[in-house]
Amino acid sequence: MSEAGARDWGIVKGEIMTETIIKTENLHKTYTSGAVKTHALRGVSLEIPRGSFTCIVGPSGHGKSTLMHLIGGLDRPSDGTVHIDGTELSGLGNRELAAVRAKRIGFVFQFFNLLQSLTAQENVEVAMMLAGVPEKDQAERARALLAQVGLAEKCAARPSELSGGQQQRVAIARALANSPDILLMDEPTGNLDSAAEAEVLELLFSLHRQGKTIVIVTHNNDIARQAQQVIRVSDGVISD
Template sequence: MTTPIITVDNIHKSFLMGKDAVPALRGVSLEIQQGDFVCLMGPSGSGKTTLLNIIGGLDEPSRGHIVVDGENLVALSEDKLARLRLQKMGFIFQNYNLLANFTAQENVEAPMILANVGRKERRQRAINLLQKVSLGDRGHHYPSELSGGQQQRVAIARALANNPPILIGDEMTGDLDSETGFAIMNLVRDLNKEGMTVVFVTHDPRMAEFATRLIHLQDGQLLREEVAR
């Protein structure tokens, strides 16, 4: 049996509200295999975004373990955790998080600079990635000159910059119209078919249908799982 690329083991997470600890996750356990296409769903306050942030190493659990590609994230130093995120994960957010003073190409190059990729290689890789997301002619445009859908495509290209095995998406179509949202999800599905593991959160059941595994959370607990046929 293959080793999961992501293992969530009895994760608990609480947040302090004044003097009270409010639980967000209550003993969640989950295994994700390389190449899975997983959607985390649930009502507001169910814990889905908290779980996604813990999987992505953006937050740490109060209790339990999270293992990504053989590394126990809880045991890693900040520097090693940042390096793992840089090399193993690509992140796509609802509001794109592009650097306003950077062109599309420069935004895609940014993670490669952090990974010490040479100038010539990162430039060519950025050009290739923008072509992959159908923005080959927009490399020198700034975010303010691009539509929402185009900005999200730049964000996807940036997420792929260091060729990570895992793609993390937080409401990545939330600010887009339906047509553009479906186009973005089709692109993400194509990446999944190439072998990339995708874990994302959405409130839109139409976008959730792209996933092959639907994980439903409620009140911080795993309620049920559906597997697409």
């Protein structure tokens, strides 16, 4: 596929990881718009080990994003359960759920989802405010994270002044704002050219080596080939 895929990112296959950090049981999600019901998920049970690199693959429209949203507590299932680090999300009220999301999970989306009127640094700081990082620490920590993703010089830039790859790296810095154990990435390189994709993947794999649990939806076969676990979603269920 892309040049990026030809690299070896240093994932150790076959490494023994026993502790489960994400677990779903019999997840269902039905969307209702007017008279139309869409059964996006129809009973998904999975386990993801702590520190692993897991790919979710499957055709467009078959429920991958829905699954990511439920795992990350961005939406609630119609039926079934999600456990994050032993906490069952359905047992949480909206405020508690928001707190788990802010502190334990970092999200990265295909279209970056940065706030256009804010600088790179402010975009990262916003995530810290939500998780209650003391205000006096926010600016320094945001600058350190932007430096970590190779954007030390771009703290004051707005998204419109950055390339796609740079915007996605700001989004990754934002996802790291509260030191989450889990990074959920929904086609993070789907909107990037191959050079920018390579930069972003390099960063992702270095985060994996630092111990983050990475769950990534991707159409890049090279990433899937190197992942420790590949989950195939087809028509709202796990196939294989």
